Amino acid sequence: MADNDVDAWMAAYDNPMKDVVAHVREILLAADPRLEECVKWQAPTFTYRGNLASFFPRSKQHATLMFHQGALIPGDHPHLLGEGKEGRTMTFASVAEADERRTELEAIVAAWIAMRDEA
Template structure:
């Protein structure tokens, strides 16, 4: 577990701009939603050798990625989740996946995101 935390810390530190700060804040919100969440790094490939952070509980809850113009939090079962606060703003046309793109200076609605994470955990359970 400590190794994974260090790997995610390294991914965040690698971006020395707003994206690292935003991913760090999203990580805090996601992990605070439920102490049973596990954190891992997956999908290392030549174009992204550091991989991407993944948070799970009974299956993947969400994935964090730093894109060029946004930080994306992807929910693999997002289409099955209620989104009364309209957080999902990316990958809306797929049958299962939904995502939240947070641009530079974008608002992080902590309570709404926490509720979405908890619903995704429940959906996995």
């Protein structure tokens, strides 16, 4: 579900990766109607019974999503990178790369929602 605060944030966002960020946002929101968004930590954040992911808005070479508890999301998600206890990131250098990862992003959203529903 798109959020007016995020729409306003996107309108004011001045970054060469704006089109990529907007496209990843569209993919995530289309993945499941229960996924919501808001602005937290001065960036769009996607939520469902907790924080799924937030954009790193200052990245200028690629769009970056921080999956707050990415290590806990069930399934095989080869583009979730990181070695930390919980957090993982996924980067997108272009709209085309975001499209290539659409199925993986949809699987992440589905796994997150299923995990949160079991909690």
